[in-house]
Amino acid sequence: MRRTLLYVALASILASLLLPLAASAAPIIGVRKGDLDGDGRVTVRDAQICLMIVVGKIRPTPAQIAAADVAPKGRPDGRITVGDAVVINRMAVGLE
Numbered sequence: 001m002r003r004t005l006l007y008v009a010l011a012s013i014l015a016s017l018l019l020p021l022a023a024s025a026a027p028i029i030g031v032r033k034g035d036l037d038g039d040g041r042v043t044v045r046d047a048q049i050c051l052m053i054v055v056g057k058i059r060p061t062p063a064q065i066a067a068a069d070v071a072p073k074g075r076p077d078g079r080i081t082v083g084d085a086v087v088i089n090r091m092a093v094g095l096e
């Protein structure tokens, strides 16, 4: 019984570690790059949300991860960084 509980606990821990990776690797259909709040536009607010993700203030949804990964330009690297926030900010003001 104790061994079964241990296995269940270990499986839960492994699942919690692997699920975010699987979610971020899956293609998200209908996500507009840079639009983190899902309002259909890329604004400074989206860059602010990206920065909050970078500093760990908010936990991103899979759609936000897909929308936020815009840098390096032309070859997104699968990580959400300050560089992504900068590119989203440039998109918001029409420079990208």
Ligand SMILES: [Ca+2]
Binding pocket: 034, 035, 036, 037, 038, 039, 040, 041, 042, 043, 046
């Ligand atoms: Ca938006």
